[in-house]
Amino acid sequence: MTRGTTVTDELGARLRTYEGRAVAATGRGKDPVNAAMIRHWCEAMGDTSPAYTGPDAIAPPTMLQAWTMGGLSGHSGRSQAYDELFALLDEAGCTSIVATDCEQEYLRPLRPGDEVTFDGVIESVSQRKTTKLGTGYFITTRTDVRVGQDLVGTHRFRVLKYAPARRKPAPQPARRPRPVVNRDNAGFWEGVEQHRLLVQRCTDCATSRFPWLPGCNHCGSLDWDTIEASGEGTVYSYVVMHHPPFPAFDPPYAVALIELAEGIRIISNVIGLPHDKVRIGLPVRLEFQSYDDELVLPVFRALEEATAGGGRVRKEVEAP
Template identity: 85%
Template sequence: MSDAGDGKGATLSEDELGARLKAYEGRRATVSGRGRDPVNTPMIRHWCEAMGDTNPAYAGPDAIAPPTMLQAWTMGGLSGHEGRTGDYDELLTLLDEAGCTSVVATDCEQEYVRPLRPGDEITFDTVIESVSERKTTKLGTGYFVTTRTDVRAGRALVGTHRFRILKYAPVRRRKPEQAARRPRPVVNRDNAGFWEGVERHRLLIQRCTDCATLRFPWLPGCNKCGSPDWDTVEASGEGTVYSYVVMHHPPFPAFSPPYAVALIELAEGVRMISDVVGVPCDKVRIGMPVRLEFQVYDDELVLPVFRAREEETV
């Protein structure tokens, strides 16, 4: 990274920088952090309304918190939280000085030990779990940094949250003849089956084999009955525009604003986000019938999109 800025990181060789970054592994980012609020019913209700999750386990006198809210109880807000050390900030500063001035969140993983219930007081510790070797990505060259947060209610561990970012030096120039490529989807163990179906031009929806509830996006367990067992059904491809936005700014490579991004309600009852094609973006309307098709962008990328029905575009 010889083209880094004027900071200390610019004087380090790749091996020296890698060694300094690795020295941060195992260091504490937060010690004895405390949730700003106990687990509470209003936050659970707001979360469920935003997610459209009607699981009865999250309401009533015996309510539990949705497991995926795990990180929400540890957020410090604009003022941060007590217990934060300077090690994580030092690590990010070192990467900034080495030219890795851009950041993007790449993925998170959660493990659940027991449910959280209203009234639980949350404490947590965060450790810098790993810093990768230097990686070259389509965004640029940089390092993946993973933190692990152990969340407790009282002294009991209730779950673990891993959060991974990429700190990178952005690509500064592109050959004029090189066309920008669409971003690749993030494929993980929970959604790999969906993307395998898309490659075969099939839109697969998960179905709980215990209660038959359909769900999308793909999840490791049923958000109605909690069962981890599931199979799939293939969507018919018919749907309507449930909601939409027209993107004007900011511009991204491989996208030409303005364009419409819609929340599509499939005939099966689940909803997914996708592009609406075949009609000018200012003609997209809530309730507009659409039909699934698969668009091939390059040798590696196939995406499901929705085309406005011909009778709606006349």
């Protein structure tokens, strides 16, 4: 074992002694759960569920972290453990950081007037990891949110603290980014692999929804089934991407918000037409495009409205 490897192993062992140490103890939310913040959140998310308004309103579960955030002035009472942990990483050359993912668990709804407290802990420090960004450690913190003595939810947040890679990796064929598949949307991606665009439908109020969610954003029901989209749609809105360039893409290209016949909207690429010819209202039809041996994505081919024999017909448009 080389000296460099020994030092790295010693660093990892030292970092893991911080597991279980507090980040914050009995922190207090700066504001009680309140209707104004709920309204702003719902407007930003476009969530019109009646569950979040009226005398029996609850807060959207995904707002859990919002009630614990310290704002620009921060929170007082944070322990030194987190700062010490990050100081050790900085000293070892792991001076860069990137957030990787978060997980939330909900035990009961929050309601206006609830005052939250929270405790934070350094839950885990990974083994030394080498990524395309560089080499470092994944740090996971867990925040337990309470109202009184009742645990109402848990928020886990994970970051990678790393030393930036000094040398560029050997050139590799550019690949499209992989979709993030989780337990909530796995059924959608299984359908895509079978060249089927599956849409969730609430079995209580029959509202279709996309993207896939655990519950209905119209009536709040957790019961649902799926329908297969016909593939017919129109361009509801679009942007043309010029910058920043990414090796797997060839700008400029159009990214469109497609409104399907089923009443839901999906973001995808428009193919078969130059980017500067895409327009709002353009009719499109679903196709499935393979980008490599692993990745299949739904895309939409432009259709052209043309006049023939006094009537209107559609034909597929091929890019010149």
